[in-house]
Every structure is written in C-alpha cells, then in structure tokens.
Amino acid sequence: MGKHILLLGPPGAGKGTQSKRLAEEFDLEHVTTGDALRANKEMDISEMDTEYDTPGAYMDAGELVPDEVVNAIVEEALSSADGYVLDGYPxxxxQAEELSSMTDLDAVVYLSVDTDELVDRLTGRRVCPDCGASYHVEFEPPEESGVCDECGAELVQRDDDTExxxxxxxRVYEENTAPVVEHYRGEGVLVEVDGEGTPDEVFEAIADVVDQ
Known part of the structure; x- marks a missing residue:
C-alpha cells in the first residue's frame, strides 16, 4: 500500500518542489488540484446542478471552479492512486472535512516558513519577457544581473511578484488555510517541519516523518 501524505504550507514554502521529490522517492502520485482539474476537464458533472456541465467549461470561461466540483475531482484522483502526496488541497x-470523508491520511506535514522569508522568496523572482526563462535574485541569479542567460533580454518582475x-x-492564504492547519493540529496528526533550511534539509525532515 502506498502512503497517503498531505503537504500544507504557504505560497513560497516550497510545497511543489518537495511534493515532486516525495512522489519520486516513495513512488507516490503527486496530486495537485490544478493537475487533477486539467486531467478531468471533461468529467460529466451535470448531475451536480452547477452552472456548467464540465470542469473545463469553468476554466475556459475563466471562472473559479466551485468547491463541490473540486472535491469530486480530487476524490476521483485519489481513488485511482495507490499512494499519493496531495499538494494544494484542502x-x-x-474541503478538509470533505477530504476526511474520502480518504485516510498517513501523514499531514506543514512547511513552516517565516512571513518575511516568504516575501523575500516570492518577490525575488525575475522572468524573461522574451523566452520565459525564470530566475531568482538570490537562489538562481542569472550570470549577469538583470539579463537573461538564454537570450540576453532584460529581466522583469511580474506584477504578482511585487511585495x-x-x-x-x-494574508489571503493565512485567512483561508490557517483553520485547516489548526484542524489537523487539533486532531493530533499535524507535523510541523521547518521549511527554511536548504531544499535537501527540508526534504530529509519530511522523509523522516513519512518513514514513521
């Protein structure tokens, strides 16, 4: 039986990176809401009495897919996976209550990172407007400051990366997801991992939790 792992953490905590490594290391499926939605765009949800009959129609219209549809899709993705690491849901x-009705979790890991550190990480991203290459002023700087290694264009900061x-x-994450973290803490299943070390250190700490 594969393990059932839930990874929680704010934007910039490194959830995506760590989830992928966990999935490879423990031979699990990496389930994200975005991937699950894309994989099930054509799923028939007409019996749900929603505005559209498929998740894809919401996405095409640029509208937020309703919770009940997201729940159904996540359930579908989890039921077909032997083991998984769930990232970005609930x-x-x-959604947390919904999740407990569809599956049992072996581990709930929360990547804890100080807000100022998150701001540094998230505002440090620079992208190339021409070829799309992505850098980070601190962690992955280009060879020449402000210039794309790939094509020599001037790098820019995206609007959604400003402080x-x-x-x-x-703040929005905190408002919505802090209750989820408290919910699992209250159940006694939450393990907090310091997300401020190197990616390798953080991975080792998560792997230890999963191994137990």
Missing amino acids: RNLE ETVRERL
Whole structure:
C-alpha cells in the first residue's frame, strides 16, 4: 500500500518542489488540484446542478471552479492512486472535512516558513519577457544581473511578484488555510517541519516523518 501524505504550507514554502521529490522517492502520485482539474476537464458533472456541465467549461470561461466540483475531482484522483502526496488541497475547512470523508491520511506535514522569508522568496523572482526563462535574485541569479542567460533580454518582475501583491496573497492564504492547519493540529496528526533550511534539509525532515 502506498502512503497517503498531505503537504500544507504557504505560497513560497516550497510545497511543489518537495511534493515532486516525495512522489519520486516513495513512488507516490503527486496530486495537485490544478493537475487533477486539467486531467478531468471533461468529467460529466451535470448531475451536480452547477452552472456548467464540465470542469473545463469553468476554466475556459475563466471562472473559479466551485468547491463541490473540486472535491469530486480530487476524490476521483485519489481513488485511482495507490499512494499519493496531495499538494494544494484542502484550501479551506469545508474541503478538509470533505477530504476526511474520502480518504485516510498517513501523514499531514506543514512547511513552516517565516512571513518575511516568504516575501523575500516570492518577490525575488525575475522572468524573461522574451523566452520565459525564470530566475531568482538570490537562489538562481542569472550570470549577469538583470539579463537573461538564454537570450540576453532584460529581466522583469511580474506584477504578482511585487511585495504588496505577495503580502496580500499570504494574508489571503493565512485567512483561508490557517483553520485547516489548526484542524489537523487539533486532531493530533499535524507535523510541523521547518521549511527554511536548504531544499535537501527540508526534504530529509519530511522523509523522516513519512518513514514513521
């Protein structure tokens, strides 16, 4: 039996990176809401009495896919996986309650990172407007400051990477997801891992939790 792992953490905590490594290391499926939605775009949800009959129709219209549809899709993705690492769901308490009715979790890991550190990480991203290459002023700087290694264009900071936008994103995350973290802490299943070490150190700490 593969393990059932839930990875929680704010934007910039490194959830995506760590989830992928966990999935490879423990031979699990990496389940993200985005991937699950894309994989099930054509799923027939007409019996749900929703505005559209498929998740894809919401995405094409640029609208937020309703919780009940997301729940159904995640359930579908989890039921077909032997073991999984779930990343980016549940985003709120209702989804957390829904999740407990569809599966049993072996481990719930919360990547804890200080807000100022998250702001540094998230505002440090620079992208190339021409070829799309992505850098980070601190962690992955280009050879020449502000210039793309690949094509020589001038790097830019995206609007959603400015400090004001980033702090707002973190505030919204906190508002919605803090209750989820408390929910699992209250159940006694939450293990907090310091997300501020190197990616390798953080991975070792998570792997230890999963091994237990």
